[in-house]
Amino acid sequence: MKKVRIGCGAGCSYDRLEPAIELVERGDIDYIVFECLAERTIANNQQQKLKDPSKGYTPMLEARMRGILRQAKKNGIKIITNMGAANPNAAVELILKIAKEMNIVNLKVAMVSGDDITNELDKYKDIVMWQSKKTLGELDAEIISANVYLGAEAIREALNNGADIVVTGRVADVALFVGPMMHEFGWTENDLYEIGQSTLLGHLLECGGQITGGYFADPGYKDVENLHILGHPIAEIDETGNFIVTKVKGSGGEVSLRTCKEQLLYEITDPSCYITPNAIVDFTNVVFKQMEKDVVLVTGAVSRGIPYTYKVNVGYSDCYIGEGEVSFGGLNSLPRAKICADIIEKRLKIVGANIDEYRTDYIGYNSLYKTNISDNFAPEEHSEIRLRVSGRTKTFEDAMLIAQELDYLYTNGPAGSSGIESRVRQVLSIGAIIIPKDDINTEITYWEV
Incomplete structure (x- = not known):
């Protein structure tokens, strides 16, 4: 056989x-x-x-x-x-x-x-995307790619x-x-x-x-x-x-x-x-x-x-993420991290950062499950905590304001902060549409050595 x-x-x-x-x-x-x-x-x-x-x-x-x-x-x-x-x-x-x-x-x-049908998307502008429930034509973003499975x-x-x-x-x-x-x-x-x-x-x-x-x-x-x-x-x-x-x-x-x-x-x-x-x-x-x-x-x-249809993966430039992290050690690490988080949130209001979504996480305490688990099982004192703050913005400049406030903690934050990192990254989001198989022609090209 x-x-x-x-x-x-x-x-x-x-x-x-x-x-x-x-x-x-x-x-x-x-x-x-x-x-x-x-x-x-x-x-x-x-x-x-x-x-x-x-x-x-x-x-x-x-x-x-x-x-x-x-x-x-x-x-x-x-x-x-x-x-x-x-x-x-x-x-x-x-x-x-x-x-x-x-x-x-x-x-x-x-x-x-x-x-690759990135240059052919105009014919599909009225098709609704799975994730956003908007049509492709309503997508207010730069499309980077569109590829058929x-x-x-x-x-x-x-x-x-x-x-x-x-x-x-x-x-x-x-x-x-x-x-x-x-x-x-x-x-x-x-x-x-x-x-x-x-x-x-x-x-x-x-x-x-x-x-x-x-x-x-x-x-x-x-x-x-x-x-x-x-x-x-x-x-x-x-x-x-x-x-x-x-x-x-x-x-x-x-x-x-x-x-x-x-x-x-x-x-x-x-x-x-x-x-x-x-x-x-x-x-x-x-x-x-x-x-x-x-x-x-x-x-x-x-x-x-x-x-009788193909799935099409559409990648588009959606937003920017400004984020940063800082570590604290010792039994008072969580209170110091919380003071930092409070400072950063108030500073972002002062500098006028336009943020669509903002998040604070205490890694080692509640970053994965927020308070669902930490409030019930976490100890009162922690030997080390890493604070992470992040925000989603429409512009690079607003995201940079978040990252900068982390850097300023070197001399303006509470005692014992270390390992500060900050960054801004562009976010590529993904959507999907369905198109008829008959729309797609595949080609095969051959080379020999």
């Missing part, structure tokens, strides 16, 4: 390189996927591209390619990645440059484009045409995994169980080390061994659509019923209706079975149909 092994080399833009190297060297895999885009990531990448047209791809692209390219080529491992981000063309150029420097030949690289079809086509590396911009995370499965087994959207299982495979693996114990461990409650050498996941799927999840033997972490169950529920709302570009999948009958240590069999996901 035919089987295909696929590993996840990265689950975010900034992820460790060592697990990916471990996968190509000892994972006995056919594919390695680098899934590196989040909602705001591509908007940030678009900003980088606007400043420098040669940038806009995932910053760790070069390190990852230099780390795995030679071994992947030697072992016949194909690479699938959305590290093209806002500039797939520049990403491909860099990969080709690295391949030539490393004297790697007979390498075919495919680029999938068509997701493409499906797996173009990845499948690129692989059908012999691509060794497929570079995309924004595609749905799971599509990076579904595409190779469609290519290998000839599955289509009509193969409801197989596509459902492929989608589940992608969902479980897309966050890399999360399913092997990262973002899972909780000492004393959910202990996980050797997190410092956490291994990334591998899935082995056969022509029935059933698959196992495992990892490289000897790597850190674990693959178990508990890690798989927790990852199944990660970032989904209705488990009976998990919507992706290629399938609407029902996870409610999924079964995990521990076959042996670090090997879990996964069955039961099924597609309920195909959506």
Whole structure:
């Protein structure tokens, strides 16, 4: 029976390189996927591209390619990645440059484009955005990016045409995994169980080390061994659509019923209706079975149909945040922090700062849960407290007033303040609209070295 092994080399833009190297060297895999885009990531990448047209791809692209390219080529491992981000063309150029420097030949690289519709948004100005409930045309902000969550079809086509590396911009995370499965087994959207299982495979693996114990461990409650050498996941799927999840033997972490169950529920709302570009999948009958240590069999996901729309991620410049922090030590640290907070709030009124939203946090006391927990469980005295104040403003200048008042505490605040930090940052907000699939045309371009 035919089987295909696929590993996840990265689950975010900034992820460790060592697990990916471990996968190509000892994972006995056919594919390695680098899934590196989040909602705001591509908007940030678009900003980088606007400043420098040669940038806009995932910053760790070069390190990852230099780390795995030679071994992947030697072992016949194909690479699938959305590290093209806002500039797939520049990403491909860099990969080709690295391949030539490393004297790697007979390498075919495919680029999938068509997701960037930033310059086409006028036709969608009457569509309501999910989060704000305003139409796109009512958005009073500078739009930075608009990218469609493409499906797996173009990845499948690129692989059908012999691509060794497929570079995309924004595609749905799971599509990076579904595409190779469609290519290998000839599955289509009509193969409801197989596509459902492929989608589940992608969902479980897309966050890399999360399913092997990262973002899972909780000492004393959910202990996980050797997190410092956490291994990334591998899935082995056969022509029935059933698959196992495992990892490289000897790597850190674990693959178990508990890690798989927790990852199944990660970032989904209705488990009976998990919507992706290629399938609407029902996870409610999924079964995990521990076959042996670090090997879990996964069955039961099924597609309920195909959506006829695409989600579009819209990134826009929303506001500025002025913020600052200052630390206090000793048993009187909380009262001194509170005096500082009072000084800053009164000073901001004096200087006339226009602030839309303002927040004070005492880190170590109530910064996560405010008074819901701290009033009931926190001690009366604290050995150390870090004060954080922040404000959301429409202008950079108003945000700077907040940051400056923190700096003034060096000589104008109470005794014992230390470690003052202040900053102003522009906030990129994210909205989403839905558009017809028929509006989008994807293109595939090929290069060879």
